[in-house]
Amino acid sequence: MAVSDNPGGERLAPPDGSGVLAAALDLAVEYNFIVIFFFVAAIAATLSSNFLTFGNISNLFQQAAVVGIVAVGMTYVILTANIDLSVGSMAAFSGMLVAVLMAGGHNPWLAVASTLVVGMAGGALMGGITAFARVPSFIVTLAGLVSIRGVTYLISEGTPIGNLPKEFGSLGSTLIPILPGFDFPLMGIIFIAVCAIAGVVLRYTVFGEYVFATGGNIEAARLSGLPTRLMTMGVFAVSGLMASLGGVMLTSRLRIGQPTAAQGMELDAIAAVVLGGTSLFGGRGGVLGTFFAVMLLQVLRNIFNLLGLGSFYQMTVTGVIIVAAILLNRLIDHRMGRE
Amino acid sequence: MADVLTVKNVAKRFPPNIVALEHASLSVAPGEVHCLLGANGAGKSTLLKIVSGAFKPTSGEILIDGEPFRLRSPQDGTRAGISMIYQELDLVPQLTVEQNLYLGHPPARFGIIDRKTRREGAVEALRRVGASFAPDVRVEKLSIANQQLAAIARSLTMKAKVIIMDEPSAALNERELERVFEVIRELVRQGVAIVYVSHRLNEIREIGDRVTVLRGGRTIGTFDVATTPENALVEAVIGQNRSLIERGARRAIAGGVALEVKSMKGLHGLEISDFRVRWGEIVGLSGLNGSGRTTFLRSLFGAASFEGAILLDGRDFHPRHPGDAIRRGVGLAPESRKTEGLILDAAIYRNAALPSLRHRRLLSHRAMRASAEPVLKGLSTKYGDSERPVRQLSGGNQQKVVLAKWIIGGSRVLLLDEPSRGLDVGAKSDLYALVRRLADEGAAVIVASSELEELYAACDAIWVFHEGRNIQLFDPSAADRDDILKASILGVRTSTWQ
Numbered sequence: 001m002a003v004s005d006n007p008g009g010e011r012l013a014p015p016d017g018s019g020v021l022a023a024a025l026d027l028a029v030e031y032n033f034i035v036i037f038f039f040v041a042a043i044a045a046t047l048s049s050n051f052l053t054f055g056n057i058s059n060l061f062q063q064a065a066v067v068g069i070v071a072v073g074m075t076y077v078i079l080t081a082n083i084d085l086s087v088g089s090m091a092a093f094s095g096m097l098v099a100v101l102m103a104g105g106h107n108p109w110l111a112v113a114s115t116l117v118v119g120m121a122g123g124a125l126m127g128g129i130t131a132f133a134r135v136p137s138f139i140v141t142l143a144g145l146v147s148i149r150g151v152t153y154l155i156s157e158g159t160p161i162g163n164l165p166k167e168f169g170s171l172g173s174t175l176i177p178i179l180p181g182f183d184f185p186l187m188g189i190i191f192i193a194v195c196a197i198a199g200v201v202l203r204y205t206v207f208g209e210y211v212f213a214t215g216g217n218i219e220a221a222r223l224s225g226l227p228t229r230l231m232t233m234g235v236f237a238v239s240g241l242m243a244s245l246g247g248v249m250l251t252s253r254l255r256i257g258q259p260t261a262a263q264g265m266e267l268d269a270i271a272a273v274v275l276g277g278t279s280l281f282g283g284r285g286g287v288l289g290t291f292f293a294v295m296l297l298q299v300l301r302n303i304f305n306l307l308g309l310g311s312f313y314q315m316t317v318t319g320v321i322i323v324a325a326i327l328l329n330r331l332i333d334h335r336m337g338r339e
Numbered sequence: 340m341a342d343v344l345t346v347k348n349v350a351k352r353f354p355p356n357i358v359a360l361e362h363a364s365l366s367v368a369p370g371e372v373h374c375l376l377g378a379n380g381a382g383k384s385t386l387l388k389i390v391s392g393a394f395k396p397t398s399g400e401i402l403i404d405g406e407p408f409r410l411r412s413p414q415d416g417t418r419a420g421i422s423m424i425y426q427e428l429d430l431v432p433q434l435t436v437e438q439n440l441y442l443g444h445p446p447a448r449f450g451i452i453d454r455k456t457r458r459e460g461a462v463e464a465l466r467r468v469g470a471s472f473a474p475d476v477r478v479e480k481l482s483i484a485n486q487q488l489a490a491i492a493r494s495l496t497m498k499a500k501v502i503i504m505d506e507p508s509a510a511l512n513e514r515e516l517e518r519v520f521e522v523i524r525e526l527v528r529q530g531v532a533i534v535y536v537s538h539r540l541n542e543i544r545e546i547g548d549r550v551t552v553l554r555g556g557r558t559i560g561t562f563d564v565a566t567t568p569e570n571a572l573v574e575a576v577i578g579q580n581r582s583l584i585e586r587g588a589r590r591a592i593a594g595g596v597a598l599e600v601k602s603m604k605g606l607h608g609l610e611i612s613d614f615r616v617r618w619g620e621i622v623g624l625s626g627l628n629g630s631g632r633t634t635f636l637r638s639l640f641g642a643a644s645f646e647g648a649i650l651l652d653g654r655d656f657h658p659r660h661p662g663d664a665i666r667r668g669v670g671l672a673p674e675s676r677k678t679e680g681l682i683l684d685a686a687i688y689r690n691a692a693l694p695s696l697r698h699r700r701l702l703s704h705r706a707m708r709a710s711a712e713p714v715l716k717g718l719s720t721k722y723g724d725s726e727r728p729v730r731q732l733s734g735g736n737q738q739k740v741v742l743a744k745w746i747i748g749g750s751r752v753l754l755l756d757e758p759s760r761g762l763d764v765g766a767k768s769d770l771y772a773l774v775r776r777l778a779d780e781g782a783a784v785i786v787a788s789s790e791l792e793e794l795y796a797a798c799d800a801i802w803v804f805h806e807g808r809n810i811q812l813f814d815p816s817a818a819d820r821d822d823i824l825k826a827s828i829l830g831v832r833t834s835t836w837q
Contacts, residue, residue: 203704204701204702204703205700205701205702206696206697206699206700206701206702207700209689209693209696209702210696212682212689213682213685213689213693216682216683216684216685217678217679217681217682217683219678219679220678220679220680220681220682221682221693222642222661223640223642223661223671223673223679223680224661224665224693224694224744225660225661225662225664225665225666225694225697225748226662226693227662283682283684283685284684
């Protein structure tokens with residue numbers, strides 16, 4: 001039966017010459033999270049004269065770095081339409097492992113490097129189970145969330161480990177003068193660098209292109225000859241590595257390995273990724289959105305602190321803002337005909 | 340006794356100008372097995388959807404027990420006593436048989452299910468179909484044959500007067516089918532009417548009382564199964580209208596053998612032997628649904644496992660993943676371009692360039708566009724900006740993006756599975772002109788289609804597939820269309836030419 005499957009017919013690009021304004025508007029719609037970020041930052045600046053000080057901006061980056069790096073890894077996972085619930089536990093485990101290794105007398109550099117390798121391998125293992133045994137990543141990483149936290153308690157016997165080497169602590173506390181009178185935290189620089197590298201990988205490498213393709217339509221990707229199962233493993237390895245790096249930085253900043261650290265961090269990371277416009281169904285989004293969403297959530301927390309409102313307000317409003325941002329994105333998708 | 344279901348001169352048109360059904364009539368008496376027969380595209384499924392209430396007819400009327408009846412939704416159909424069993428059995432696998440039997444019409448008071456009544460009803464319905472399984476088994480644990488019985492039992496719980504079965508035999512083996520037939524005979528004795536849709540003549544012979552033949556959206560006639568010779572039925576299905584077919588002139592093919600399947604055993608009983616395509620040749624695969632065309636193409640592409648001996652360009656070829664096939668220059672345009680062929684929300688050029696990225700590590704979007712756009716233009720793809728998602732293109736242009744993927748990816752053996760599905764007439768001839776051009780440039784093409792007319796016009800050779808085997812090779816410039824259709828339907832070699 002010859003029924004056309006495309007009743008809407010063709011929709012071609014609008015003719016050129018509709019003006020710079022329309023193009024700017026398109027960009028603003030596409031990158032609405034940046035517009036929202038600057039809007040909220042402007043509100044923050046009017047509410048408190050302290051907001052736009054170098055000290056406060058440094059603080060924002062210092063505090064956002066750990067969850068931000070974890071969220072970058074999460075972005076890769078969500079782009080392939082998977083989810084990684086284990087990142088909070090993985091961060092705590094890595095933070096603990098690096099402390100245990102150094103307490104055992106190992107060189108801090110070696111300790112950090114081996115911790116990152118272990119985190120990456122753990123992520124690859126979970127990704128491998130997801131891809132090759134065809135178990136939903138939700139389940140595999142939920143198991144990871146529980147077990148990895150358990151291992152964290154086992155290797156630390158449930159107690160924090162302090163007295164870490166000085167040079168290790170400097171990772172989380174070094175301030176680098178990038179402008180006269182503006183000292184920027186090393187952690188913030190690492191966060192920005194990680195975002196930049198992750199963004200370049202997504203945009204300019206075949207690996208990145210395959211991440212989008214696998215998430216956009218895994219069957220079409222497979223029938224285009226892509227190694228879709230290795231891709232799934234790969235993105236979980238990236239997420240494991242990022243969670244591990246976040247955990248190491250957290251331990252360095254706190255100068256103590258805490259087995260109870262980073263509880264619920266997976267939810268903060270997922271919230272940031274989704275708020276940044278990455279689709280939970282995969283194939284659409286990117287690191288730039290995640291970066292601004294992480295900073296947006298940090299600015300919100302900052303506003304509440306500057307206003308002297310407690311964490312109860314913060315939690316309530318943060319949830320409402322996430323839902324509002326998602327609804328806005330649904331609306332935009334609808335308007336652009338991407339149902 | 341009045342006919343339980345009468346369809347009078349029903350037509351169904353889809354805007355703008357597609358006529359799915361032109362003049363269909365059918366009358367079903369209580370206690371008979373009434374078969375519905377027709378080739379692909381004859382309008383069977385449209386008629387079934389109208390009778391079950393899923394489609395509203397453009398004109399014509401439907402009578403139930405002699406009374407005109409307006410079906411506005413499938414629920415109306417159910418209430419009127421017409422029950423439809425789809426080929427893919429719309430049961431919920433995770434629920435029990437009993438829950439499925441009463442899905443949508445559970446015996447309940449104030450929203451609380453009366454489990455006792457439901458159990459009794461389920462046991463009674465299962466007894467009537469002679470089921471050997473308990474009502475509290477989950478449907479997913481049942482064999483396909485038993486699921487079929489559960490679906491029939493479900494119709495009984497809805498007090499169906501007419502049960503329509505859409506190609507029930509497609510997924511059943513002979514013994515299972517025999518059981519289903521026994522149940523049908525028993526139900527008919529109890530006064531239920533069965534409408535049995537199939538394109539297998541031997542089944543119709545075995546189970547049917549009367550058969551109505553559809554062709555080109557029209558009812559050709561209703562025949563008594565016992566007294567009508569097979570040839571007359573085939574004649575009715577195929578028709579006499581031969582002048583419409585446009586034959587391609589036979590071309591001389593200079594190229595050597597590109598792909599040779601000496602033997603292949605694959606999924607779903609696929610068994611292929613002595614299949615050859617030469618460089619520059621277009622070989623068509625014809626056959627009924629489920630004849631193994633798709634499985635064959637997917638096996639050649641490494642997307643379905645198989646055993647056998649294949650030579651590609653004179654060397655051994657046994658792809659285990661699509662990647663293996665792609666490396667050897669084989670590309671597949673899958674049956675469903677939307678769910679298997681394209682990433683709908685990704686940009687046009689990114690879809691087109693995807694298979695060609697395998698040689699690279701880093702990529703430049705400018706280079707990707709530069710490689711994609713000339714090929715897309717060469718295929719006369721109409722698009723505004725190749726940054727736009729491929730979803731926004733029409734079906735014909737989407738199919739060209741799929742072709743472009745393999746051309747850019749350097750494929751020289753193209754496997755096209757139903758490439759024209761969903762395309763209008765203009766887009767179809769456009770597509771086949773392109774395929775012909777690619778063959779002229781040296782590609783080896785295998786194209787599977789349900790529409791023989793297309794293959795007739797485009798191919799240099801046509802293989803008929805039947806139940807997983809390639810049974811006969813035809814030369815479209817010499818062979819008669821009817822012989823090809825007869826071979827597809829009957830599954831036996833016809834005429835003398837090979």
